[in-house]
Amino acid sequence: MDSSHDIKGGSIGNLVPENHPRRESLLVRERLTELMQEGSVVPQGLIAHGRGECFDYLLGEKTNDFAMKSIDVSAALLLMSSHPVISVNGNMAALTPRELVQLSKETNAPLEVNLFYRNNEREIKIERILKEAGAEEVLGVGEDASATIPELFSERRRVSPRGILVADTVFLAMEDGDRTEALVKMGKKVIAVDLNPLSRTAMKASVTIVDNVIRTIPLLLKRVQEMKSKRKDELLHMINSFDNRENLREALQFMSRRLNQLALSL
Amino acid sequence: MDSSHDIKGGSIGNLVPENHPRRESLLVRERLTELMQEGSVVPQGLIAHGRGECFDYLLGEKTNDFAMKSIDVSAALLLMSSHPVISVNGNMAALTPRELVQLSKETNAPLEVNLFYRNNEREIKIERILKEAGAEEVLGVGEDASATIPELFSERRRVSPRGILVADTVFLAMEDGDRTEALVKMGKKVIAVDLNPLSRTAMKASVTIVDNVIRTIPLLLKRVQEMKSKRKDELLHMINSFDNRENLREALQFMSRRLNQLALSL
Numbered sequence: 001m002d003s004s005h006d007i008k009g010g011s012i013g014n015l016v017p018e019n020h021p022r023r024e025s026l027l028v029r030e031r032l033t034e035l036m037q038e039g040s041v042v043p044q045g046l047i048a049h050g051r052g053e054c055f056d057y058l059l060g061e062k063t064n065d066f067a068m069k070s071i072d073v074s075a076a077l078l079l080m081s082s083h084p085v086i087s088v089n090g091n092m093a094a095l096t097p098r099e100l101v102q103l104s105k106e107t108n109a110p111l112e113v114n115l116f117y118r119n120n121e122r123e124i125k126i127e128r129i130l131k132e133a134g135a136e137e138v139l140g141v142g143e144d145a146s147a148t149i150p151e152l153f154s155e156r157r158r159v160s161p162r163g164i165l166v167a168d169t170v171f172l173a174m175e176d177g178d179r180t181e182a183l184v185k186m187g188k189k190v191i192a193v194d195l196n197p198l199s200r201t202a203m204k205a206s207v208t209i210v211d212n213v214i215r216t217i218p219l220l221l222k223r224v225q226e227m228k229s230k231r232k233d234e235l236l237h238m239i240n241s242f243d244n245r246e247n248l249r250e251a252l253q254f255m256s257r258r259l260n261q262l263a264l265s266l
Numbered sequence: 267m268d269s270s271h272d273i274k275g276g277s278i279g280n281l282v283p284e285n286h287p288r289r290e291s292l293l294v295r296e297r298l299t300e301l302m303q304e305g306s307v308v309p310q311g312l313i314a315h316g317r318g319e320c321f322d323y324l325l326g327e328k329t330n331d332f333a334m335k336s337i338d339v340s341a342a343l344l345l346m347s348s349h350p351v352i353s354v355n356g357n358m359a360a361l362t363p364r365e366l367v368q369l370s371k372e373t374n375a376p377l378e379v380n381l382f383y384r385n386n387e388r389e390i391k392i393e394r395i396l397k398e399a400g401a402e403e404v405l406g407v408g409e410d411a412s413a414t415i416p417e418l419f420s421e422r423r424r425v426s427p428r429g430i431l432v433a434d435t436v437f438l439a440m441e442d443g444d445r446t447e448a449l450v451k452m453g454k455k456v457i458a459v460d461l462n463p464l465s466r467t468a469m470k471a472s473v474t475i476v477d478n479v480i481r482t483i484p485l486l487l488k489r490v491q492e493m494k495s496k497r498k499d500e501l502l503h504m505i506n507s508f509d510n511r512e513n514l515r516e517a518l519q520f521m522s523r524r525l526n527q528l529a530l531s532l
Contacts, residue, residue, distance in 0.1 A: 033309040033310065037309075046313050052316070054319075196320070249532050252526070253525075256522045256529065259518050259521050263518035
């Protein structure tokens with residue numbers, strides 16, 4: 001996967017032995033730490049990443065069947081949407097910039113910077129990361145975030161009038177629960193990547209992918225490419241027969257069984 | 267609890283509504299972020315805190331029976347030790363400085379700064395936090411960390427010859443697995459506070475308290491005070507009848523049951 005290439009580019013890449021069992025995880029941490037020092041990731045993003053690591057451990061650090069099912073439905077939904085938008089925060093830009101750009105191109109979904117802790121300097125840094133990864137245009141930066149969405153306060157409600165405001169489907173990851181809820185109340189479909197099946201975002205989204213964004217985005221990209229040849233009624237059937245609540249229950253029960261197995265193997 | 271007083275002293279204390287359901291958790295995050303900017307907490311400490319938050323959620327954010335049992339055994343062990351030492355890292359100093367100082371006084375256990383990312387500036391900052399919280403002496407700062415423990419590399423093996431080097435029992439929290447293992451191999455008893463029952467520290471320690479250090483330290487302090495009147499043979503019996511592996515298994519099974527209950531309640 002190309003994401004590993006981004007991550008191995010970090011300055012400690014050559015200090016962690018190639019065969020270290022936690023190499024990938026250590027490199028991801030280091031990449032986030034570097035981007036926090038550089039300013040595109042916020043300290044709260046590091047804490048959120050730590051929470052994610054714990055849930056990922058409970059998932060066995062792999063994309064399980066329930067996540068694969070959500071990824072398929074998400075691919076169908078992106079292909080069936082008129083105005084899909086990919087909402088990008090600091091952690092997403094840090095972890096999978098190239099795959100986000102490719103996903104944007106494959107689905108005709110613009111990339112929009114959408115930050116919980118919004119400030120112009122961070123917006124520009126994230127725009128730069130995405131452009132270096134091949135993006136031609138990035139919405140939601142500076143004056144472009146001139147529209148507002150209801151029921152949110154201050155800087156958190158600013159969005160692009162060409163992006164999230166008019167989107168029928170918003171793809172996001174590691175998002176704040178209030179914002180996810182506000183988007184759903186506006187009648188939008190929300191696809192959320194969230195390692196925590198109990199987060200408000202996971203519970204409120206239309207389709208929740210309980211998986212690590214590093215694994216999800218390349219898989220979603222691949223499924224979008226493969227499913228382009230499918231008939232519309234097939235895609236619609238996939239979307240309509242999906243039960244997000246049931247999918248979250250499967251994720252929780254998987255984690256519960258895994259903890260119990262780990263307990264018995266002690 | 268006094269720890270909340272430290273935490274509410276953070277600069278956003280008055281920005282988070284008193285009745286916010288996640289108030290305590292938000293204030294703790296803010297305190298760690300502030301101390302990272304100030305230099306006593308490292309970025310990796312924020313990621314570690316995030317992991318802890320997830321496990322704490324699985325514990326129901328309370329001190330469960332198995333943790334209370336470990337706290338009692340830890341109190342007994344501290345009271346029966348000839349040279350107990352309290353090893354302090356950046357996160358511990360940030361979260362419960364006053365209680366650590368009180369515990370040190372009640373158990374005649376010196377406080378020793380012991381950092382995974384050791385540098386003199388951070389040592390001095392943590393020493394200052396502990397002295398402001400009432401500590402008279404803090405070991406392991408600068409030239410005092412002149413002894414080394416076997417099987418560890420570089421700065422990570424430096425300890426105080428008056429502290430950890432000669433200790434029979436080391437109390438620590440959120441510690442690196444290699445270091446915990448090295449201390450156990452030197453024949454020391456290790457008491458570890460760790461929210462992750464599967465961490466190498468949790469598995470290698472003599473007594474593991476699977477709980478949040480913010481709740482544990484005040485409870486441990488109280489139990490030390492209460493148990494001072496107990497006979498030595500009673501304390502010894504408590505220590506000898508404790509099975510750490512079994513206790514970790516109980517913690518994992520508790521988390522597993524809780525996840526399953528949450529799944530069924532969706």
